[in-house]
Amino acid sequence: MQKLIITGGKRLGGEITLQGAKNSVLPLLAAAILCKGRVTLGNCPEITDRYAAMRILNHIGCRTSGSGDITETDTTSVGCCEITDELMREMRSSVIFMGALLGRCGKCRLSFPGGCDLGPRPIDMHITALCRMGADITERHGEIICTAPGGLHGTKLTLPFPSVGATENIILAAVSADGETVIHNAAREPEITDLAGFLNVNGADIAGAGSDTVRINGRKLSPTGEIYRVMPDRIACATYLSYAAIVPHGEILIKKCDHTHLDAVIPVFEQMGCTVRVFGSNIYLRSPDRLESPDTVRTMVYPGFPTDAQAVIMSDTCVAAGTTVFIENIFENRYRHTGGLGRMGADIRTEGRVAVINGRERLYGAKVSAPDLRGGAALVGAALAAEGVSEIDNVEYIDRGYEHIEQILSSLGADIRREVVLS
Ligand code: EPZ
Numbered sequence: 001m002q003k004l005i006i007t008g009g010k011r012l013g014g015e016i017t018l019q020g021a022k023n024s025v026l027p028l029l030a031a032a033i034l035c036k037g038r039v040t041l042g043n044c045p046e047i048t049d050r051y052a053a054m055r056i057l058n059h060i061g062c063r064t065s066g067s068g069d070i071t072e073t074d075t076t077s078v079g080c081c082e083i084t085d086e087l088m089r090e091m092r093s094s095v096i097f098m099g100a101l102l103g104r105c106g107k108c109r110l111s112f113p114g115g116c117d118l119g120p121r122p123i124d125m126h127i128t129a130l131c132r133m134g135a136d137i138t139e140r141h142g143e144i145i146c147t148a149p150g151g152l153h154g155t156k157l158t159l160p161f162p163s164v165g166a167t168e169n170i171i172l173a174a175v176s177a178d179g180e181t182v183i184h185n186a187a188r189e190p191e192i193t194d195l196a197g198f199l200n201v202n203g204a205d206i207a208g209a210g211s212d213t214v215r216i217n218g219r220k221l222s223p224t225g226e227i228y229r230v231m232p233d234r235i236a237c238a239t240y241l242s243y244a245a246i247v248p249h250g251e252i253l254i255k256k257c258d259h260t261h262l263d264a265v266i267p268v269f270e271q272m273g274c275t276v277r278v279f280g281s282n283i284y285l286r287s288p289d290r291l292e293s294p295d296t297v298r299t300m301v302y303p304g305f306p307t308d309a310q311a312v313i314m315s316d317t318c319v320a321a322g323t324t325v326f327i328e329n330i331f332e333n334r335y336r337h338t339g340g341l342g343r344m345g346a347d348i349r350t351e352g353r354v355a356v357i358n359g360r361e362r363l364y365g366a367k368v369s370a371p372d373l374r375g376g377a378a379l380v381g382a383a384l385a386a387e388g389v390s391e392i393d394n395v396e397y398i399d400r401g402y403e404h405i406e407q408i409l410s411s412l413g414a415d416i417r418r419e420v421v422l423s
Helices: 024-036 050-058 084-091 092-105 124-132 165-172 190-201 234-246 266-271 307-317 338-343 373-384 396-399 405-411
Strands: 001-009 013-017 039-044 061-068 068-075 107-111 137-142 143-147 157-158 179-182 205-207 215-216 228-229 251-255 275-277 282-286 321-328 347-351 356-357 368-370 389-392 416-419
Touching: 001 373, 001 396, 013 368, 013 405, 024 039, 024 050, 024 068, 024 092, 024 190, 024 251, 024 282, 039 124, 039 405, 050 068, 050 084, 050 092, 084 107, 092 107, 092 124, 092 143, 092 165, 107 282, 107 389, 124 137, 165 179, 165 190, 165 215, 190 205, 190 228, 234 266, 234 282, 234 307, 307 321, 307 338, 307 356, 307 373, 338 347, 338 368, 338 373, 373 389, 373 396, 373 405, 389 396, 405 416
Parallel strands: 013 251, 039 228, 157 179, 368 389
Antiparallel strands: 001 389, 001 416, 039 068, 061 068, 107 143, 137 143, 179 215, 205 215, 251 282, 275 282, 321 356, 347 356
């Protein structure tokens, strides 16, 4: 196990280049299976979820390698359509391989997904939609067994909720299905647009990605072999903005981002008293002497406030003047970081999907554990502001979604180091 040791209270200032998006590189790696050829992705983040997805590709018979931000995979031959329980447990998003394997091989076998525990992570919408497209799916002893004996065919369907993963799985299954598929109430997240962009460059016919109605005409893909650059990580961007915001007079310039992905997040920083400037693909933030509490933060589907940024913004509000209310509308159990924040002196009360934070003048260093990916990132933010030394273990959660976090924070002036804990 590894832990981060952070001595808080340091002023943060400097510039960073934003990583590629975790929640885009994963579906793109799954989509590569449909290309039946050589695929090269650029701007891939150096995070453990990416390497887990690469291991899945190699397990099914692809030849995949990565160097820095470049991932290359040859998906000409796919001999195995089963994803082992061990591989599935490494990350929740491995369910995204279901649509791609069904589209490529007409069958697949995988276990129920693992990943962060944000409450029940059902995949009923995925299964219902794929069955509407001609798949037979049975669940037995924690395994999902999918076949498409007659192949997949297009259909018209309306998602009961604009699920990101379900929208991605349907697109992946529909790309080579027979006929047209129309998804109503589709997720509108930028990662859906990135997935459609990649597939269309490789010969797919997808329209409407990024809107609530997506149309996919099934056809044979023809991979170009051109390098496709993964979109910037909007959640990592919000995270690093929250780190500069939580310390007095913090300053950060984040390069290679897309500020349009943060239209619901930037106003919250401004409500907290930060100065935010966007120009080109850069975002600049400067924090005040002390943050003010923002208006109520309600997490919503895109383009609303992203649930993945809720935890890191909550850390900021723990030291803001005033009271902040959060309403978590997407996941049932996404306040697991409040325990660690409380150990650092935060005044937080939660009741179901509501959290009320009474800002304090200061937080204090403590020993805490990362409960999940974004909760861990939130504890890092609190530790940067806290008086004294904090130890955050279960850093493996954080490494799933943030590349080189201690190097980046050190370059901004933080006193942070990683220790390996020999258990
Ligand atoms: C994706 O998860 C992201 N993960 C999540 O980011 C993100 O929080 C989420 O979308 C919402 O934006 C990846 O892209 C790898 P959903 P996903 O399907 O696809 C319920 C992070 O920190 N639901 O939109 O799993 C579900 O339980 C991660 O980077 C069903 O009930 O999210 C949840 O309450 C965390 N049945 C809600 O919908 C289904 O069949 C949203 O889930 C599917 C989902």
